[in-house]
Amino acid sequence: MASTDALPTIELGLPGWCLRAWRASDAPSLARHADNVNVWRWMSDSFPHPYTLPIAEHWVTRGHIDFGGENWAIACDDEAVGGCGIHPGAGQFRCNAEVGWWLAESHWGRGIGTRVAALLAARAFADPQITRVFAPVHAGNLRSMRVAEASGFVLEGVQPKSAIKDGRVVDRWIWATYRS
Numbered sequence: 001m002a003s004t005d006a007l008p009t010i011e012l013g014l015p016g017w018c019l020r021a022w023r024a025s026d027a028p029s030l031a032r033h034a035d036n037v038n039v040w041r042w043m044s045d046s047f048p049h050p051y052t053l054p055i056a057e058h059w060v061t062r063g064h065i066d067f068g069g070e071n072w073a074i075a076c077d078d079e080a081v082g083g084c085g086i087h088p089g090a091g092q093f094r095c096n097a098e099v100g101w102w103l104a105e106s107h108w109g110r111g112i113g114t115r116v117a118a119l120l121a122a123r124a125f126a127d128p129q130i131t132r133v134f135a136p137v138h139a140g141n142l143r144s145m146r147v148a149e150a151s152g153f154v155l156e157g158v159q160p161k162s163a164i165k166d167g168r169v170v171d172r173w174i175w176a177t178y179r180s
């Protein structure tokens with residue numbers, strides 16, 4: 001797995017779209033697109049709300065490195081309009097990689113999320129020790145579940161009451177794909 005600063009640019013297969021490393025100059029667009037309750041409500045509890053410019057500045061400089069794994073900007077015509085990541089497990093779980101994604105609401109519904117999920121899985125499997133790539137999705141997040149399914153993940157099952165979001169305990173639906 002590459003250190004975050006050494007991430008290559010990966011084309012998404014649509015003109016102008018790619019995954020690339022975060023840059024300091026992404027802070028304003030990150031704050032603009034991430035400060036959205038429709039994005040935040042489905043993210044893990046660590047995703048800030050409101051998503052202020054100082055928070056965005058910290059993410060694009062240190063936060064994405066301290067978070068661990070590989071954390072990418074989703075870029076459209078070089079503007080950061082979303083984020084995604086790959087987080088390998090440790091110890092006996094080192095054959096697993098968790099993936100996650102979010103996209104600016106203005107770009108929803110055009111197949112971007114599905115392409116991102118498929119690319120993350122392919123990138124994770126480029127590490128020969130990874131045999132399982134999984135994505136936990138909060139109950140009710142039908143868009144993200146559809147993204148997982150359409151990009152080749154299968155539903156493993158539901159982990160009831162397995163996470164806290166905004167002070168409430170939620171079920172997580174675990175989607176996964178496996179090395180063939």
Ligand SMILES: CC(C)(COP(=O)(O)OP(=O)(O)OC[C@H]1O[C@@H](n2cnc3c(N)ncnc32)[C@H](O)[C@@H]1OP(=O)(O)O)[C@@H](O)C(=O)NCCC(=O)NCCS
Nearest residue numbers: 039042101102103108109110111112113114142143144146
């Ligand atoms: C999840 C997210 C990345 C999807 O991005 P996207 O680019 O809109 O996704 P796509 O266009 O590739 O696919 C969306 C699918 O959901 C479907 N969909 C949209 N609204 C839906 C709904 N209310 N119920 C069920 N399916 C729905 C679309 O029809 C599409 O499926 P299709 O390709 O079979 O038609 C984006 O909605 C997002 O950032 N959401 C908020 C953050 C989030 O949920 N992150 C994931 C946490 S697990």
